[in-house]
Amino acid sequence: MLTMIAPVFVLLLVLGVPIFLTMGITSGVVFAIEGSLTPLAQKIIDELNSPTLLAVPYFVIAATFMERGGVAKAIIESVTAWLGRLPGGLGIVSVVTCAIFAAMCGSSVATAIAMGTILIPAMLRAGYKPSFAGGILASAGTLGILIPPSLAFVVYGVLADASIPRLFLGGVIPGLLSATMMCSYVYYFAKKNGYAQREPVPMDVKVKKTISALPALSVPVIVLGGLYGGVVTLTETAALSAVVAMILALFIYRGIPIRDFFKALTYSVRSAAAIMIIIAMALAFGHLITETGIAQKTLELMEAWEIKPWQFLLFVNIILIFLGMFLEVFSILLIMVPIVLPLLDPLGIDPIHFGVMLVINMELALMSPPVGLNLFVISNISNIPLTQVLRGTVPFFLMMVVLLILVTYVPIVSTWLPNFLMGPA
Numbered sequence: 001m002l003t004m005i006a007p008v009f010v011l012l013l014v015l016g017v018p019i020f021l022t023m024g025i026t027s028g029v030v031f032a033i034e035g036s037l038t039p040l041a042q043k044i045i046d047e048l049n050s051p052t053l054l055a056v057p058y059f060v061i062a063a064t065f066m067e068r069g070g071v072a073k074a075i076i077e078s079v080t081a082w083l084g085r086l087p088g089g090l091g092i093v094s095v096v097t098c099a100i101f102a103a104m105c106g107s108s109v110a111t112a113i114a115m116g117t118i119l120i121p122a123m124l125r126a127g128y129k130p131s132f133a134g135g136i137l138a139s140a141g142t143l144g145i146l147i148p149p150s151l152a153f154v155v156y157g158v159l160a161d162a163s164i165p166r167l168f169l170g171g172v173i174p175g176l177l178s179a180t181m182m183c184s185y186v187y188y189f190a191k192k193n194g195y196a197q198r199e200p201v202p203m204d205v206k207v208k209k210t211i212s213a214l215p216a217l218s219v220p221v222i223v224l225g226g227l228y229g230g231v232v233t234l235t236e237t238a239a240l241s242a243v244v245a246m247i248l249a250l251f252i253y254r255g256i257p258i259r260d261f262f263k264a265l266t267y268s269v270r271s272a273a274a275i276m277i278i279i280a281m282a283l284a285f286g287h288l289i290t291e292t293g294i295a296q297k298t299l300e301l302m303e304a305w306e307i308k309p310w311q312f313l314l315f316v317n318i319i320l321i322f323l324g325m326f327l328e329v330f331s332i333l334l335i336m337v338p339i340v341l342p343l344l345d346p347l348g349i350d351p352i353h354f355g356v357m358l359v360i361n362m363e364l365a366l367m368s369p370p371v372g373l374n375l376f377v378i379s380n381i382s383n384i385p386l387t388q389v390l391r392g393t394v395p396f397f398l399m400m401v402v403l404l405i406l407v408t409y410v411p412i413v414s415t416w417l418p419n420f421l422m423g424p425a
Contacts, residue, residue, distance in 0.1 A: 069249020135392020
């Protein structure tokens with residue numbers, strides 16, 4: 001069985017088959033030749049029969065309605081009223097609003113599109129360099145998968161059978177650190193280059209804008225408060241976020257006309273269905289990896305070479321950064337998690353710590369050419385050349401690498417908050 005995996009996998013990739021289909025077809029071919037597809041099909045059905053997976057379509061629906069529903073504009077106006085007067089105020093507003101929006105939708109692309117559509121033209125009108133404006137949004141948009149609730153954490157939690165509430169909490173401190181570093185650099189760059197500051201906003205206007213944004217700002221409190229207060233489960237949390245997003249988009253901010261409700265809902269369901277198919281293929285590939293004993297053979301090899309945990313984590317990070325240059329987020333998750341997961345426990349690596357490290361790598365992937373999705377998204381919505389967007393992300397990319405090193409080798413950064421609030425695992 002083991003000798004058949006590589007030839008089939010490589011052949012399908014050479015033929016240009018998408019990575020998730022490559023994984024699924026490879027699993028099906030190997031199991032069919034070895035005996036029967038029935039055990040594989042049963043395994044996939046058993047794994048998909050999970051209440052946790054029901055959260056995925058609800059989070060996708062929430063992200064769609066948040067992105068299109070006028071929520072972003074209300075948040076941006078409120079934050080701009082308070083922070084816009086700082087040096088680099090619009091850039092700082094971009095980072096802060098991306099962090100807030102990330103706490104609502106869980107999607108990097110949705111965050112980048114929703115905020116970039118409004119803020120990049122505003123920054124360009126204010127005299128910001130196109131590369132700087134594009135780089136800020138392409139980088140800050142990645143907070144969408146690190147700050148909870150995060151769809152990437154949900155998928156990792158399903159694949160790794162890890163606690164998703166713990167993963168959400170594990171991403172809070174790294175997410176805040178990331179946002180703080182970005183804001184600090186924006187402030188420094190704007191101060192150094194003499195960017196003009198905006199006029200102060202009267203207090204009554206600040207209060208008015210804040211009141212207008214309160215329905216949107218209450219979403220993280222309602223959703224995450226309900227989850228960690230024990231009022232709702234993860235799946236119910238996702239459903240609640242979808243319902244709140246619909247109400248905000250249709251009736252409060254009215255960014256989506258009621259006549260377009262089913263169009264937005266159909267788009268969400270199609271996106272969710274695609275993700276579920278990808279997860280099913282990943283589960284099939286994970287079962288194949290388990291049955292072939294690849295993980296056990298890898299562990300034995302590591303023991304023979306006396307590989308230490310810190311060396312293993314360094315090696316994994318290098319591979320992830322390389323893969324991030326060519327694959328998108330879910331493809332990397334699907335490839336790496338089934339292979340690496342069985343090695344974590346023998347090496348004494350906390351799966352929550354590893355999950356946060358993995359998602360930070362996914363942030364870097366979203367900013368890495370030639371396939372960095374956020375680079376293309378920002379370039380398309382702003383008409384800023386891709387090369388300029390890429391150049392603008394370089395300082396932020398380096399900051400994320402520093403954060404990755406910190407989280408990798410100081411696990412308490414990602415594990416302290418879940419252990420403090422939920423007790424030791």
